[in-house]
Amino acid sequence: MGEPNLPARQMGRQLKRMRERLGMTQDEAGAPLRMSTSKMSRIEMGYLPPYHDFRALLDRYNVVVSGWGEYISAYDRAKEKGWWHHYGVGNRGFLPIEAEASKVKVFQFGYIPGLLQTEAYMREVFAAGRRPMKPKVLENEVTVRLLRQLRLTDAPILKYHAIIDEHAIRKPILGRADQEEQLRHLVERARLPNVTLQVVPEDVGAYDGQFGNLIVASFEDAEEPDIAYVEHIFGSIHVERRVRSPLLSWRSRISPIGPWMRRIRSR
Numbered sequence: 501m502g503e504p505n506l507p508a509r510q511m512g513r514q515l516k517r518m519r520e521r522l523g524m525t526q527d528e529a530g531a532p533l534r535m536s537t538s539k540m541s542r543i544e545m546g547y548l549p550p551y552h553d554f555r556a557l558l559d560r561y562n563v564v565v566s567g568w569g570e571y572i573s574a575y576d577r578a579k580e581k582g583w584w585h586h587y588g589v590g591n592r593g594f595l596p597i598e599a600e601a602s603k604v605k606v607f608q609f610g611y612i613p614g615l616l617q618t619e620a621y622m623r624e625v626f627a628a629g630r631r632p633m634k635p636k637v638l639e640n641e642v643t644v645r646l647l648r649q650l651r652l653t654d655a656p657i658l659k660y661h662a663i664i665d666e667h668a669i670r671k672p673i674l675g676r677a678d679q680e681e682q683l684r685h686l687v688e689r690a691r692l693p694n695v696t697l698q699v700v701p702e703d704v705g706a707y708d709g710q711f712g713n714l715i716v717a718s719f720e721d722a723e724e725p726d727i728a729y730v731e732h733i734f735g736s737i738h739v740e741r742r743v744r745s746p747l748l749s750w751r752s753r754i755s756p757i758g759p760w761m762r763r764i765r766s767r
Contacts, residue, residue: 503591504546506600506719508578512546513723514571518561519544529560548578583647587640594715594729598648601717601727603659608713612669613662615649616697618685620678622646652692661696669699 504512519529526540533556535549543549549557554575558568584595598604606613611625622645626638633641651658674682690697715729730737 509546512544516544587644597717602720603718605661605716607663609665618682621682624673659694663698665700666702
């Protein structure tokens with residue numbers, strides 16, 4: 501099923517505020533509706549109940565029927581599937597988080613981040629996966645990633661800060677011509693006003709970023725905690741909290757993409 505989306509989490513918080521304004525505990529609010537405390541807790545976390553249970557909660561919280569409209573509309577928005585479902589991609593992974601975020605910070609040690617990849621690069625990355633993809637699945641994954649990249653140029657604009665290890669850029673994933681195109685693409689993306697792209701030069705030596713990749717997503721809604729997302733070979737984990745990026749400890753040693761490109765081409 502995946503994690504609740506942003507509208508669902510917002511609705512969960514709204515229901516919690518309505519309950520607390522009446523001075524009810526979760527048990528007191530849910531008992532007459534045959535809803536357990538654990539179910540009430542999940543609802544307030546954004547795992548919304550079936551429609552009729554939702555209506556029962558509105559009634560329980562003394563919302564007059566004539567005022568249900570805005571809540572029902574918000575409920576329907578929370579239940580909508582993301583555009584990526586059309587391509588056979590579910591709600592697991594970082595995509596649903598990214599779709600709702602206003603700002604993303606990413607560190608990649610092993611490869612160029614997806615939002616900055618050319619089509620040739622992403623095809624090579626997908627082809628190198630543990631499980632071979634069927635042709636249609638591969639095309640869907642490529643299409644979804646290309647559509648995700650529109651967040652960098654189309655509203656709602658995503659503020660994007662990527663730090664990439666030099667090793668990831670130099671890795672010979674592509675042929676010479678395609679590799680040059682990928683490098684040009686990085687420079688072009690870095691010129692966007694909402695994109696910051698930096699490189700950890702190979703002469704930096706050991707640093708704590710080598711423990712693995714990291715993505716931190718932030719949201720316009722002040723009540724939404726940052727989400728730190730880590731993908732690994734067996735799956736992924738994410739943690740919701742106010743995040744202070746560990747990358748700040750060595751930020752003085754990273755370089756903007758432009759000066760880094762000029763330096764390596766002068767060697």
